[in-house]
Amino acid sequence: MKPGPKRSLSGDVIVTAALKLLDERGGDAVSVRSIASEVGVAPNAIYTYFPDKVAVLRAVVDRLIGEQSLDVLADTGIPWRQRIHEVGLGLRKRLLDHPGATKLLLGAPMDGPRALEFGERLLDLLAEVGLSQEDAARASYLLIVYMLGSIALEAAELDPKMPAPPEKERINTRRKAFEAVPPQVFPRTAASTEVMAAYISTEQYVWGLDRVLDGLS
Amino acid sequence: MKPGPKRSLSGDVIVTAALKLLDERGGDAVSVRSIASEVGVAPNAIYTYFPDKVAVLRAVVDRLIGEQSLDVLADTGIPWRQRIHEVGLGLRKRLLDHPGATKLLLGAPMDGPRALEFGERLLDLLAEVGLSQEDAARASYLLIVYMLGSIALEAAELDPKMPAPPEKERINTRRKAFEAVPPQVFPRTAASTEVMAAYISTEQYVWGLDRVLDGLS
DNA sequence: ACCTGAACACCGTTCAAGT
DNA sequence: ACCTGAACACCGTTCAAGT
Numbered sequence: 001m002k003p004g005p006k007r008s009l010s011g012d013v014i015v016t017a018a019l020k021l022l023d024e025r026g027g028d029a030v031s032v033r034s035i036a037s038e039v040g041v042a043p044n045a046i047y048t049y050f051p052d053k054v055a056v057l058r059a060v061v062d063r064l065i066g067e068q069s070l071d072v073l074a075d076t077g078i079p080w081r082q083r084i085h086e087v088g089l090g091l092r093k094r095l096l097d098h099p100g101a102t103k104l105l106l107g108a109p110m111d112g113p114r115a116l117e118f119g120e121r122l123l124d125l126l127a128e129v130g131l132s133q134e135d136a137a138r139a140s141y142l143l144i145v146y147m148l149g150s151i152a153l154e155a156a157e158l159d160p161k162m163p164a165p166p167e168k169e170r171i172n173t174r175r176k177a178f179e180a181v182p183p184q185v186f187p188r189t190a191a192s193t194e195v196m197a198a199y200i201s202t203e204q205y206v207w208g209l210d211r212v213l214d215g216l217s
Numbered sequence: 218m219k220p221g222p223k224r225s226l227s228g229d230v231i232v233t234a235a236l237k238l239l240d241e242r243g244g245d246a247v248s249v250r251s252i253a254s255e256v257g258v259a260p261n262a263i264y265t266y267f268p269d270k271v272a273v274l275r276a277v278v279d280r281l282i283g284e285q286s287l288d289v290l291a292d293t294g295i296p297w298r299q300r301i302h303e304v305g306l307g308l309r310k311r312l313l314d315h316p317g318a319t320k321l322l323l324g325a326p327m328d329g330p331r332a333l334e335f336g337e338r339l340l341d342l343l344a345e346v347g348l349s350q351e352d353a354a355r356a357s358y359l360l361i362v363y364m365l366g367s368i369a370l371e372a373a374e375l376d377p378k379m380p381a382p383p384e385k386e387r388i389n390t391r392r393k394a395f396e397a398v399p400p401q402v403f404p405r406t407a408a409s410t411e412v413m414a415a416y417i418s419t420e421q422y423v424w425g426l427d428r429v430l431d432g433l434s
Numbered sequence: 435a436c437c438t439g440a441a442c443a444c445c446g447t448t449c450a451a452g453t
Numbered sequence: 454a455c456c457t458g459a460a461c462a463c464c465g466t467t468c469a470a471g472t
Contacts, residue, residue, distance in 0.1 A: 009455085009456085031444085031445060031446080032445080032446060032447080033444085033445070033446085041456075041457095042456065042457050042458075043446085043447090044446095044447075044448080044449095044456080044457075044458090045455075045456055045457080047446095047447075047448090048454080048455060048456075052446080052447080053446065053447090103323075103324045104324075105323070106322070106323045106324075106366065106369040106370055106373060107320045107321075107323075107324065107369075107373060108373050109370070109373045109374045110370065110373075111394070116398065116403055116406060117403075119403075119406055120403045120404075120405055120406050123405035123406065123409070124405060127405065133405075133408065133409055133412075134409070134412050136405075136409075137409040137412035137413060138412060138421060138424055138425070139428075141413075141416045141421070141425070142425045142428055142429075145363065145366040145367045145370060145425065146362065146363060146366065148366060148370070149323065149362040149363065149365060149366020149367070149369070150362045150366070152323040152324075152366070152369075153323055153326070153327065153362060153365070156323060156324060156325050156326045156327075157326045177328070181333065186333055186334075186336075186337045187337075188337055188340035188341060188344065188350075188353075189333060189336055189337050189340065191350065192340070192350055192351070192353075192354040195350075195351050195354035195355060196354060196358075199358050204355060204358070207355055208355070208358070208359045208362065210432075211356075211359055211429065211432035211433055212359075212428065212429060212432055213432070214431065214432035215427075215428035215429055215430070215431035215432030215433075216428055216432075226436085226437085248463085248464060248465080249464080249465060249466080250463085250464070250465085258437075258438095259437065259438050259439075260465085260466090261437080261438075261439090261465095261466075261467080261468090262436075262437055262438080264465095264466075264467090265435080265436060265437075269465080269466080270465065270466090
């Protein structure tokens with residue numbers, strides 16, 4: 001094969017290929033070599049666009065965060081809590097569509113451009129609502145920790161090779177797991193099987209978000 | 218070399234070796250082969266005690282969670298908020314001592330025996346405080362999400378090969394990073410540099426924990 | 435049951451060389 | 454500047470065989 005410029009390659013193309021592999025074949029299948037073969041290029045061509053493999057994966061995470069539109073946050077026609085609900089639920093949905101990628105979420109600092117944008121728009125809203133600059137900054141971090149933490153914990157239970165099954169099915173799976181908890185050793189855990197199983201529900205996610213918002217006001 | 222039983226090996230010995238490598242040489246240096254050579258055994262001997270590599274790493278995480286004593290949670294002589302503070306701060310300290318291991322925290326479900334024990338003791342306390350069974354279950358999950366989420370996000374910025382530097386130093390590093398944020402694009406983020414830098418402080422951790430606790434009561 | 439040697443099918447990354 | 458081929462120093466895991 002002849003070398004020479006192809007111009008078919010770019011950072012975006014590489015990120016897209018990595019995400020596709022992550023979704024279709026899971027985290028273990030994503031290698032520099034598999035990404036390269038997916039885009040039809042030699043493995044080391046990747047290094048023209050990224051310094052190393054982890055940089056590619058970080059770009060994948062930032063891409064997913066950027067997929068969530070933040071426009072609602074600025075929509076003063078909607079009550080502010082509801083705006084946060086909408087963005088929080090949207091982010092969760094988008095991330096859970098890519099369980100393989102979501103597992104990488106909290107392994108690296110959230111310092112990508114899309115993550116910064118997310119924080120900035122949250123600060124806008126919190127300032128509008130009347131929080132001081134300092135409280136707004138602290139609150140935005142708390143909200144991000146809550147959202148990403150619960151989404152990551154939720155994604156950890158999903159098969160990275162498959163799109164997430166419907167919520168009911170996921171709760172059933174968890175219920176079975178908790179029914180195996182020995183009641184003599186963990187009486188309260190065993191007694192709350194139903195609630196434990198529903199930890200990963202949309203309802204519990206919103207409940208937690210509301211408790212955090214209650215704590216802020 | 219002769220094969221034959223050695224009896225020097227056990228799951229615990231393997232976990233200890235893995236944690237040592239994680240601390241001294243970082244996540245990339247932890248391989249089945251390096252663990253095996255650390256304990257003086259052939260690589261495939263590991264598979265007598267664990268089904269695969271990720272099982273070893275999960276056991277490392279559960280070991281660290283188990284290191285935090287939960288006795289304070291049951292000490293009715295201390296105000297309940299303070300009990301949660303103590304356990305939360307203790308867990309944070311213990312995990313941040315092992316940044317390499319902490320990065321693995323939210324990549325797998327929290328279903329180890331020590332994690333279950335943690336949840337159960339939290340349920341005890343929340344029931345004592347007067348929460349209904351359902352609210353207690355939801356609240357314990359919220360608290361765990363908050364603690365693990367902020368600890369993981371904090372650990373993501375640390376060099377896995379080194380013990381965490383003192384807090385002041387870590388805040389200085391972050392401040393420098395945030396001073397590079399362009400104020401035209403992210404005005405609020407840039408204006409709050411000082412608070413953003415302090416996201417990883419003990420004080421912000423406790424502040425967030427208190428907001429969550431406020432939301433619960 | 436517990437361990438070994440050898441092998442299989444891979445990795446991430448570097449380097450010199452081609453256009 | 455952008456890409457290739459070839460190589461280096463590794464991986465996780467399996468399998469048959471020894472005690």
